[in-house]
Amino acid sequence: MKKRLLLMVTVLLLAFSTPSTAALKIKLGVVTKPGSAQNIVAEKFKALVEERSNKKIRVKVFHSASLGNETEILQQIQMGTIEMGIITGGPFDTFDPIVRVVNYPFLFKDNAQADAILDGPLGQEIFKSLETSGFKGLCFSENGFRNLTNSRGPVRTPEDIKGLKIRVMSSALHKTIWQALGANPTPMPWPIYTELEQGVIDGQENPLWVMEVYKFYEIQKYMTLTRHVYSPHLDVASLGWWNNLSSENREMIETAMEDAARFQRKDNRDKDAERLKLLEAKGMQIEIDPDINAFRAKVANLKEMDLYKAPKVHALLIKMLEATK
Numbered sequence: 001m002k003k004r005l006l007l008m009v010t011v012l013l014l015a016f017s018t019p020s021t022a023a024l025k026i027k028l029g030v031v032t033k034p035g036s037a038q039n040i041v042a043e044k045f046k047a048l049v050e051e052r053s054n055k056k057i058r059v060k061v062f063h064s065a066s067l068g069n070e071t072e073i074l075q076q077i078q079m080g081t082i083e084m085g086i087i088t089g090g091p092f093d094t095f096d097p098i099v100r101v102v103n104y105p106f107l108f109k110d111n112a113q114a115d116a117i118l119d120g121p122l123g124q125e126i127f128k129s130l131e132t133s134g135f136k137g138l139c140f141s142e143n144g145f146r147n148l149t150n151s152r153g154p155v156r157t158p159e160d161i162k163g164l165k166i167r168v169m170s171s172a173l174h175k176t177i178w179q180a181l182g183a184n185p186t187p188m189p190w191p192i193y194t195e196l197e198q199g200v201i202d203g204q205e206n207p208l209w210v211m212e213v214y215k216f217y218e219i220q221k222y223m224t225l226t227r228h229v230y231s232p233h234l235d236v237a238s239l240g241w242w243n244n245l246s247s248e249n250r251e252m253i254e255t256a257m258e259d260a261a262r263f264q265r266k267d268n269r270d271k272d273a274e275r276l277k278l279l280e281a282k283g284m285q286i287e288i289d290p291d292i293n294a295f296r297a298k299v300a301n302l303k304e305m306d307l308y309k310a311p312k313v314h315a316l317l318i319k320m321l322e323a324t325k
């Protein structure tokens with residue numbers, strides 16, 4: 001008898017303790033594999049937001065392009081079939097050319113300057129603009145400063161990259177930069193190991209972590225620390241979905257993403273010195289002191305190009321160039 005009573009009480013308790021609202025489920029897309037910069041942000045965000053919400057918010061990270069390439073992930077976020085993404089600045093610029101402003105060559109001097117500007121009002125102007133195309137920008141995490149690698153020969157000056165077949169991100173800006181530098185660029189979505197291995201392309205450009213995590217040292221003998229573009233990720237949500245969230249959930253998601261981004265930027269930077277040593281030990285020949293002024297001169301007139309012609313894009317570029325002088 002006692003046992004049956006206990007059972008009934010337990011059943012009742014369980015029935016009434018079931019949360020009245022089901023957990024909020026978030027699908028988050030990244031194009032890279034575990035251990036990559038994007039995945040470190042995504043996993044940290046998941047851990048923080050699930051813990052802080054007592055699992056009332058649940059995040060499923062779809063990695064390694066299982067939801068498509070970055071352009072396709074962005075399209076699905078626009079439609080609202082995916083809630084969030086950690087997406088590299090490059091492919092973003094076809095959705096809103098204002099993103100070209102952050103990818104402007106040789107814009108930021110160093111990490112501290114990039115953080116101060118992207119976390120400040122100029123970064124917010126980019127996110128404000130993105131609302132027009134259906135994205136809610138939460139914050140910036142980072143890929144990092146991009147460097148050139150190739151399998152053809154050492155590169156110290158723009159002369160050395162004449163005709164070099166290089167892969168660039170799906171971005172008109174990145175294609176234009178490499179054309180201006182004298183290379184022969186082809187836009188392709190990530191990943192690109194096979195194309196490099198088979199010699200469809202001679203080179204590519206990415207931050208140091210990529211050469212390590214994707215083992216490019218196996219197939220790219222030469223690296224040049226060009227640091228030609230500071231490459232952020234835009235950590236975004238679907239605007240329609242975002243607008244329907246409770247303010248409590250928005251607050252929780254936004255602060256968790258900001259904390260994840262800060263954590264990842266530091267993590268990425270802390271590891272760079274070791275990465276250089278590792279890549280050298282793996283046999284890469286690294287040019288640490290290229291003729292940056294010669295590279296700069298080749299892209300000096302980019303700001304006058306059509307890429308930056310839209311009035312709001314041009315206005316922000318001018319402010320950004322002023323702020324980074």
Ligand code: EAX
Binds near residue numbers: 032169190
């Ligand atoms: O993070 O496509 C690219 O070159 C990106 O930098 C890639 O997602 C690696």
